[in-house]
Amino acid sequence: MIEIAIYNDYQLGLETLTKLIADIPDFRVTLSSRNIEELTQSLKKRKAHILVYSLPDDSLKNLIQISQLKVAFPRMSILILSQNDGDEIIMKAVKSGARGFLGKDSNTNDLKEAILTLRNGYEYFGNSITKIVLNRYITSLDTPEQLPANEIKQLSARQIEILKLWGQSLSNQEIADKLYISVRTVETHKNHIMQKLNLKSTVDMVKFAIKNNIIEI
Amino acid sequence: MIEIAIYNDYQLGLETLTKLIADIPDFRVTLSSRNIEELTQSLKKRKAHILVYSLPDDSLKNLIQISQLKVAFPRMSILILSQNDGDEIIMKAVKSGARGFLGKDSNTNDLKEAILTLRNGYEYFGNSITKIVLNRYITSLDTPEQLPANEIKQLSARQIEILKLWGQSLSNQEIADKLYISVRTVETHKNHIMQKLNLKSTVDMVKFAIKNNIIEI
DNA sequence: ATCAAATTACGTGTTTTACGTAAGTGAATG
DNA sequence: CATTCACTTACGTAAAACACGTAATTTGAT
Numbered sequence: 335m336i337e338i339a340i341y342n343d344y345q346l347g348l349e350t351l352t353k354l355i356a357d358i359p360d361f362r363v364t365l366s367s368r369n370i371e372e373l374t375q376s377l378k379k380r381k382a383h384i385l386v387y388s389l390p391d392d393s394l395k396n397l398i399q400i401s402q403l404k405v406a407f408p409r410m411s412i413l414i415l416s417q418n419d420g421d422e423i424i425m426k427a428v429k430s431g432a433r434g435f436l437g438k439d440s441n442t443n444d445l446k447e448a449i450l451t452l453r454n455g456y457e458y459f460g461n462s463i464t465k466i467v468l469n470r471y472i473t474s475l476d477t478p479e480q481l482p483a484n485e486i487k488q489l490s491a492r493q494i495e496i497l498k499l500w501g502q503s504l505s506n507q508e509i510a511d512k513l514y515i516s517v518r519t520v521e522t523h524k525n526h527i528m529q530k531l532n533l534k535s536t537v538d539m540v541k542f543a544i545k546n547n548i549i550e551i
Numbered sequence: 552m553i554e555i556a557i558y559n560d561y562q563l564g565l566e567t568l569t570k571l572i573a574d575i576p577d578f579r580v581t582l583s584s585r586n587i588e589e590l591t592q593s594l595k596k597r598k599a600h601i602l603v604y605s606l607p608d609d610s611l612k613n614l615i616q617i618s619q620l621k622v623a624f625p626r627m628s629i630l631i632l633s634q635n636d637g638d639e640i641i642m643k644a645v646k647s648g649a650r651g652f653l654g655k656d657s658n659t660n661d662l663k664e665a666i667l668t669l670r671n672g673y674e675y676f677g678n679s680i681t682k683i684v685l686n687r688y689i690t691s692l693d694t695p696e697q698l699p700a701n702e703i704k705q706l707s708a709r710q711i712e713i714l715k716l717w718g719q720s721l722s723n724q725e726i727a728d729k730l731y732i733s734v735r736t737v738e739t740h741k742n743h744i745m746q747k748l749n750l751k752s753t754v755d756m757v758k759f760a761i762k763n764n765i766i767e768i
Numbered sequence: 769a770t771c772a773a774a775t776t777a778c779g780t781g782t783t784t785t786a787c788g789t790a791a792g793t794g795a796a797t798g
Numbered sequence: 799c800a801t802t803c804a805c806t807t808a809c810g811t812a813a814a815a816c817a818c819g820t821a822a823t824t825t826g827a828t
Contacts, residue, residue: 381826409827490774503752506815517814518777525817526774535720536816540757541768551758598795626795707805723784735808738784743805745785753785 336453339365339382339410341373343390351388351415358446370399374406378491382410384449387432389416389423397430404431405546408488411452415440424459434458489527494548496523501540501549553670556582556599556627558590560607568605568632575663587616591623595708599627601666604649606633606640614647618763621648625705628669632657641676651675706744711765713740718757718766 338361342348345368352366364382367373377385385403389396400412413434414427427435434448434457448458489497499509506524510517524539533539543549555572557580559565569583581599584590594602602620606613617629628650633640636654644652651665652675665675706714716726723741727734741756750756760766 492775501754503754505752515775516777518779519775521816522777523775524815528816529818535722536753537718537720537757537766540754541761544758544761544768549754551761709806732806733808734783735810736806738786739808740806741784742786746787 336361336449337364337381337383338362338449339367339373339377339385340388341367341370341385342388343368344388347388351386354442355386355445355449361446361449374403377403377407377410381407384452385410385412386445386449387412387414389414389418389427397426400427400430400432401546402548405489405494405548406491408490413448413452413458415445428459489530493523493527493530496520497527497539497543497548500524501543553578553601553666554581554599555579555666556584556590556594556602557605558584558587558602559605560585561605564605568603571659572603572662572666578663578666591620594620594624594627598624601669602627602629603662603666604629604631606631606635606644614643617644617649618647619765622706622711622763622765623708625707630665630669630675632662645676706747710740710744710747713737714744714756714760714765717741718760 338355340348340352340355340363342351348366348368352363355361356363364380365373365376367376385407387396387400400414403410404412411433412431413436414432415436416423416427417438424435424437434452436444436448436458440448451458495513496509499512500506504512506517506520509520513520524536527533528536528539531539531542533542540549544551555578557565557569557572559568562585565583565585569580572578573580581597582590582593584593602624604613604617604620617631620627621629629648630651630653631644631649632653633644634655636652641652641654651669653661653665657665668675712730713726716729717723721729723734723737726737730737741753744750745753745756748756748759750759757766761768
């Protein structure tokens with residue numbers, strides 16, 4: 335049984351999508367929401383395996399939300415549905431951490447397949463899309479940066495929380511007080527973050543946090 | 552006597568502009584260059600009161616250069632000449648630290664007046680432009696951030712140098728070794744930066760450096 | 769039920785930051 | 799020419815943060 339959360343800011347779209355997915359065997363819709371705040375809160379209580387996220391036509395700021403969801407719920411895969419499937423939007427979706435993308439020509443069967451693919455730990459970007467992603471990815475490899483078999487590891491919610499507070503210029507002591515934990519624990523969290531991400535200095539940690547929309551510049 | 556440096560990447564433009572300004576009484580052109588690197592080096596040896604900077608039509612990265620010149624030579628006022636005088640470009644020029652702007656309709660008299668105005672410590676943005684700047688400025692005031700009569704102070708070249716190295720994740724000791732100074736001095740420089748800019752934490756210092764193109768994210 | 773990761777926390781030694789003080793240099797100004 | 803002001807250099811002392819190791823408990827996933 336695959337547990338699925340659905341986001342769509344358009345009520346009718348949300349309803350039809352929910353019904354569609356709920357009717358597929360082995361798929362269970364555990365959450366459907368039109369509101370990101372609500373979605374986030376509910377996800378904290380009940381995790382989902384997959385988030386199906388309908389991208390409104392306009393929006394770019396939604397991709398920031400996706401980044402944030404991605405860091406908050408690292409084990410959840412995000413599948414984006416979008417009417418607009420231009421190169422730009424797909425690349426941005428990939429960058430913000432989506433693991434799948436379904437363009438305007440996708441059908442129900444594609445949706446089902448995408449969810450299953452994500453559930454098995456793979457990415458899903460429709461056939462025509464794959465080559466775009468691949469091309470750009472290969473291009474990006476030309477840049478001679480060392481990435482020594484080093485996957486981008488994900489932070490835990492708590493780690494992100496600490497990073498966020500620290501990024502707002504709070505001292506370790508202030509963070510500790512706010513979260514009712516020891517200063518030593520705050521330090522430990524920060525140490526873990528640095529180890530996990532293989533960062534050399536706190537400066538790098540700030541940069542990481544900015545790049546990943548964890549703190550505001 | 553006002554000492555003026557001129558930048559224009561177009562040779563013919565540089566020559567005519569230089570000649571024009573040099574012919575104005577009390578104005579002395581001490582430097583004219585088509586190359587930013589050369590300009591920066593020469594300015595280190597001989598400071599100018601005013602830099603007249605001709606903005607190429609296309610360029611946005613030039614505005615980054617202006618930011619950098621501004622921090623490197625805080626006492627020098629930068630006057631921008633630009634064929635393109637849309638809202639966008641003006642606002643960016645202001646943000647990058649230019650103290651004056653002359654659009655496509657300006658004449659020689661305006662140029663002279665602008666230079667004199669800057670020399671007296673004021674800003675010069677042609678009449679039609681002033682209201683744009685003002686409007687946006689007022690809008691920005693709506694954001695309830697505390698700015699307690701606190702002007703944005705400029706860093707010295709040395710301070711920027713330290714900030715830049717530190718922003719590349721070097722430790723104080725490494726910076727000290729690189730610059731052949733004591734660790735204590737590096738610390739002092741950083742303290743001065745924090746005091747001058749009224750920053751609460753090193754996190755803020757990183758943010759400042761990023762915002763001002765001193766370090767790369 | 770079991771195994772991995774997350775959260776909590778301490779010990780110890782080094783580095784950085786906070787804040788004050790201070791000498792020497794150079795540019796600006798009256 | 800004297801004065802003033804910012805800049806660069808540097809030290810002293812105490813507090814805070816960081817590096818690195820260890821470890822008990824809890825939570826999650828399979």
